[in-house]
Amino acid sequence: MLESIQETAEKIRKLEIQGARNVAIAAIKTIEVLAKHTQAKNKADFLKELSKAKKTLFVTRETEPLMRNAIRWIMNRVDKNNSKKVKDIARTVSSSANQFLNNLERSREEIATIGANRIRNGSVIFTHCHSSTVTYMLQKAKQQGKIFEVICTETRPIFQGRKTAKEMLDLDLKTTMIVDSAARHFMNQADIVLVGSDAITSEGNVINKIGTSLIALAAHEARTPFYVVSELLKFDPATIHGDYEKIEERDSSEVWKDPPKKLIIRNPAFDVTRRDYIHGIICEEGIISPHSTMEVVRRKYPWVFE
């Protein structure tokens, strides 16, 4: 049944599945399938299968702490199960997978509710790239009858800002698109900046789509509040141990299809936004100071550190 794991891993690697939530959900589901159909004869064999699955999924992409935390959670539950029966363990996989998905869903609702409270009537929201958590939260605010408009960057090189723009127009919001470079030019017209997050480090910094840190800097210069909207489980425990959050570097053809010879194209997918530029992280525990993230995660999800 490990083929299904490998297939999913492949899809993640090739970006056929993308977005931190989608990736985490796919990984969980494929492990669940593995557990359901395992033919392992004893606990030891089953644990080996699980461990292999974990490794396979962990290496797919560098900046996927949510997916890794999902798998950590399942493995943690499995470790705590003393039964020697494969079936029991498999059931634990299944139930813990469900718990994770439910928690993810609940977090998303809570974040949307909390964030929507922050939207003021008549305000102008600036956003960058596409984040399903941000757009879900804006949808909630709209449903509450709030009136606001959105400025989105196009988000080179692969124009995820267009996806955001379409979703905003579908919500019937006044929507403006600009090139990434125009962020400072329009910053004084924005009332609040909202972005998602790919990873949060132990220092309280946020890794997100390339360009986020530049927008944060411009927001800081203009005294425009800058918020990160994110599940706490984007926290990456590897950073505690001094590992740099690796910045994935993607194919140069995304930037220029037929570049001149010898031209070096650098295409990092993310950058690091310093905690000092972030007013707050809107997460399932409320709006918190990024400086305290690690302690909040320790309190809420202690198993991440085990």
Added chain:
Amino acid sequence: MLESIQETAEKIRKLEIQGARNVAIAAIKTIEVLAKHTQAKNKADFLKELSKAKKTLFVTRETEPLMRNAIRWIMNRVDKNNSKKVKDIARTVSSSANQFLNNLERSREEIATIGANRIRNGSVIFTHCHSSTVTYMLQKAKQQGKIFEVICTETRPIFQGRKTAKEMLDLDLKTTMIVDSAARHFMNQADIVLVGSDAITSEGNVINKIGTSLIALAAHEARTPFYVVSELLKFDPATIHGDYEKIEERDSSEVWKDPPKKLIIRNPAFDVTRRDYIHGIICEEGIISPHSTMEVVRRKYPWVFE
């Protein structure tokens, strides 16, 4: 002969002629042609023709102070010529046009020489958009045997960074291209930022390609020296009188060819970089503090203020 004026104006408007220098040169040349072939019967008529030509050319694009200063110079010379003969005046047009072009050429050489002195062996230069003055200066530095590399942004929406990249590769320089959003990510690796200028205001601020002010802000944050490379005649005397340098807004299709309905696309061509983010303006008078630009222009080109 005014058709030729209108043709040139049209080409400028449609960006068939572009780049501040090219636009200024084209405008001067078409006025010279007008003067050469005028059929005006008396001075008054000829002056009317010139005045009409001036107006036609002035309105072509909003941010072209170099071209306007070129025309101002010619008109200034004409005003000072007391002869009543059309021929004499025409000769003045011709000679002052030549003087302007010569001065422009000399300025370019001086700027390149001065700027090349600033390039240190082994340094990494960061640049944005395309500026013929910047690339000419880098060419000079290369010819002097200096070794350095260049990071260029792609410069959305119309990718002028690609033009810069090609010219750098033609000079056999190690060249790296990044998306505009990655400016902060790479800023700590740069030793100096060099950009051109479309206009300089009386306060000492610089108008340049959209995104320049964001890069200046990131350079400031990283203590990376940021220089503007520009002829002094990019100074716009209208700003003295409180007029905002108008920021040209270009067609939305440059940003997105087939955008969803109702989407507002804002596409300003330029932004304003505050003097405090600029280490110096490298101009034909040397490397000056932007704060003193207006006084330097007054000393060097007093006719701009007449």
Added chain:
Amino acid sequence: MLESIQETAEKIRKLEIQGARNVAIAAIKTIEVLAKHTQAKNKADFLKELSKAKKTLFVTRETEPLMRNAIRWIMNRVDKNNSKKVKDIARTVSSSANQFLNNLERSREEIATIGANRIRNGSVIFTHCHSSTVTYMLQKAKQQGKIFEVICTETRPIFQGRKTAKEMLDLDLKTTMIVDSAARHFMNQADIVLVGSDAITSEGNVINKIGTSLIALAAHEARTPFYVVSELLKFDPATIHGDYEKIEERDSSEVWKDPPKKLIIRNPAFDVTRRDYIHGIICEEGIISPHSTMEVVRRKYPWVFE
């Protein structure tokens, strides 16, 4: 017995009772009275009375987290009491009210002791508005034999700075008063800034008398340490959920009794001071970084979050 509740609520609304401590104490006492004299026949009825009292008091003023936390504490104790007898519940109200008052008193002592340690002999203290916690702390420092002087702003529109000035003179301290606008002019002469707090948000920002954030900004510019002196229970749990701390807007006649027609007078009572301008919060848990406030409250007063 609910009339007494309503009377107290009325007094709070009309500012006959004011100051966060006084308001909290009055609210607690009126609930205690309610409990003592209740004629509720069963637990359900009594709980309804309490709930009604809670609602009545909660809506009196927008920025009174200390009072709300006091009531939350009592209700929390009541919730945990499983007895079905009205008398038992009433006793719980009484005892928990006393616990709260005792805790408040103890906090005040601890804060004064901790804060007094921070006062250096010969130093100049800058303060704004009137805070009984600040003045009590300065009294303690004076009693310890420390010599220092105080600069107070007058604190428009209702001149609470005069109250502070009088209290400082009564302590026989050298006292100087300035208009609010002169804060920056005198900042370089101050060694430390001390202000109170009306509310602390989940992000770690402090809500205090209008003008506080301007003084914090000037202190930051001058590298003058800026401390907030406050009970931890000024923490407002509503901010966790994204609610903005509402900024009460008071009557325009406070600013100008007979203003010209059509003049809009805005009279917000408070403003928000960003955590980054605050060196520390001097509270009953010691001097803490404002960034960690929410976690400190969670540890010390977990019931606030229930």
Added chain:
Amino acid sequence: MLESIQETAEKIRKLEIQGARNVAIAAIKTIEVLAKHTQAKNKADFLKELSKAKKTLFVTRETEPLMRNAIRWIMNRVDKNNSKKVKDIARTVSSSANQFLNNLERSREEIATIGANRIRNGSVIFTHCHSSTVTYMLQKAKQQGKIFEVICTETRPIFQGRKTAKEMLDLDLKTTMIVDSAARHFMNQADIVLVGSDAITSEGNVINKIGTSLIALAAHEARTPFYVVSELLKFDPATIHGDYEKIEERDSSEVWKDPPKKLIIRNPAFDVTRRDYIHGIICEEGIISPHSTMEVVRRKYPWVFE
């Protein structure tokens, strides 16, 4: 005729005449009267009279560079007149006084024209205290059909903001008044800050009503452009020589009529705004960088330095 001089001096000292322009005009006029009616028998006597008048007027108030420059101008003209006849000198006094007044009037018009160009339709203007130059400029903008609104501080201690508010309402502008302390609270809603000036130093700093530097700091924090609207002749040549612009300290009763005994009330009338917080000085020479003020004055009014 020196009594008339002394009378005027007295009125200036007692603030019966106030506002830099009014003071300068009164001083010029009283000198003109002196010249007209002088009974001096020879040039030497007349020069003594003039010199005495100069001294009398110079010491009236500490921060009146405009008035002092007015007298400097007249004395400069007198110095350059070689005639030995009292009448001729008196005529020079008269004519130079008129020149000064005309120049002042012209400057005012030019400043208003230039400044009005800076007002954008729909914008919110923040101002402090009362400046006739600022209000004249806003009047001009209004007459041009521009729509904008104004936020004024009340400007403690003597509420000059009320005068501004009334004038704005008379222009039928939407006008909001706030206490001085609320400047940061409302800064993010302002598009531009406009203030007057009492003096400009050789370093390029501006002396203006107490509180101006605090507002400038808050504008800087919020990236809101901050402009000083001022005649160049507010430049104080004494600062070149290292003299501090003296900050006049006014009577404490302006702050508190019946203060408690021993309370020290400090009531400086002005503060210093650093050039780095000022986007530009809107003066008769256009919008200039404050850093270049001294050189601009040297070019335009070289006699100030003689």
Added chain:
Amino acid sequence: MLESIQETAEKIRKLEIQGARNVAIAAIKTIEVLAKHTQAKNKADFLKELSKAKKTLFVTRETEPLMRNAIRWIMNRVDKNNSKKVKDIARTVSSSANQFLNNLERSREEIATIGANRIRNGSVIFTHCHSSTVTYMLQKAKQQGKIFEVICTETRPIFQGRKTAKEMLDLDLKTTMIVDSAARHFMNQADIVLVGSDAITSEGNVINKIGTSLIALAAHEARTPFYVVSELLKFDPATIHGDYEKIEERDSSEVWKDPPKKLIIRNPAFDVTRRDYIHGIICEEGIISPHSTMEVVRRKYPWVFE
């Protein structure tokens, strides 16, 4: 046996034993010796001896929280031991002393491992003074095969930078020494700053060798990451209570052996680096935000607060 205590105390006072770790270890060992050889006849006497030893050691130097925390730990263990036998208590002293030393050793290893992960191949590390924790961590990085170079300040007045330089050369690292004043000149060439710590305050500030805060300021200006490498037990609980971390002032002869008469020489050994200039504290709990230090210590070493 108290003589041995006094001897050790004397050595600490005279700097014959120095470095926070060495001082703590010596203090622990001398207490252990005391416990081993005590001739106290009953628990009460023994506790008196211990208490006296504690006092003697506490007062040796002002900035030694690690040593004080070591003694606190032992006393805490003793307090919790209910046995009445001197021998039992002595055994507790011994075992808790060992636990502390083991913990210290483990922390050092963890810090080195975590910190070494942060060192990037080819990077330039800037350091100040001598910290055995920093140098151990660099040794670990070197052993992992990483290539990097080090810039060390000489660290006046007693040139501890020379010790660092020698250790770096012994590790065969390219090593550059500069005077302290040259820190800003070389900052743009550094990729990361690493310093040790003598004490951490409850606000999250770090006390370290004089000059550290100046280097932190220069690193901040240049956007160079600045890390503190430190055991968590450098946290000083006295700061919670408002005590200033006392800054030891050392003999003037360290600065100038034969100074002119009347010259005042100030020679503070440490300064305070604000948390906002610190990217992270590399400690045994991982890389943490300095703002959360107190909460992390509370979680990990709760006995510090008892």
Added chain:
Amino acid sequence: MLESIQETAEKIRKLEIQGARNVAIAAIKTIEVLAKHTQAKNKADFLKELSKAKKTLFVTRETEPLMRNAIRWIMNRVDKNNSKKVKDIARTVSSSANQFLNNLERSREEIATIGANRIRNGSVIFTHCHSSTVTYMLQKAKQQGKIFEVICTETRPIFQGRKTAKEMLDLDLKTTMIVDSAARHFMNQADIVLVGSDAITSEGNVINKIGTSLIALAAHEARTPFYVVSELLKFDPATIHGDYEKIEERDSSEVWKDPPKKLIIRNPAFDVTRRDYIHGIICEEGIISPHSTMEVVRRKYPWVFE
């Protein structure tokens, strides 16, 4: 007579003559001697001698614009003398040398007078290294009866601060010495920072003793005014043309006499202080904004640019 030139050059190179003023004076005098005793038979030969002398002196040290400007002045006078007689030219050398020395003396007096006005009674002055212009100015202030104290850094590596300290004690001023690293620790106690200058660039930056830029940064952080005290002729015209002011690197033995093998010691003598950290340059033209220096030099000493 060129041997005398070479001797002087040698002394300058070996630092037997040092301090910008002393070096300039020695250079002038040796040229005067050359002129007096020349045996050149015709103008051409004499000009060759002068030109050789100029070259010899120019290359002695890298950062000596004052000396170079002195020689430029003499050569400029010589160039303008059309006489063909050696004697006439020699007389011009002599007279222009005297003019320069007189001007230097006058500038020094003016600077001291202007600067002394800036010293406030009771203030604390912070200074770095030794500058004869600064100490002369403080002497003047003392003579005027002002009371103030001085904090000097020791100024590693060659302790010029000790020279300053002695001179201050000789003036009977309260004087405190600190290590360079302690600058930030004591900055909040200083009222003003005063330093000299070795060179001023066309951008308005100041080159001075290593460490100056770090002190300027700390002064900026603490809002302590930072002034440069300098003759305008420290302006280096080479910087106009893009040449970096070369930073002289001195012998490593100044830093460490017997360093371990392989240790690289970097010992730059100067660093660059950005104009934005400088409140003003106190020069013979008054207190000016550094941003306008080049224009002020152009007005006052136009021959520098010829």
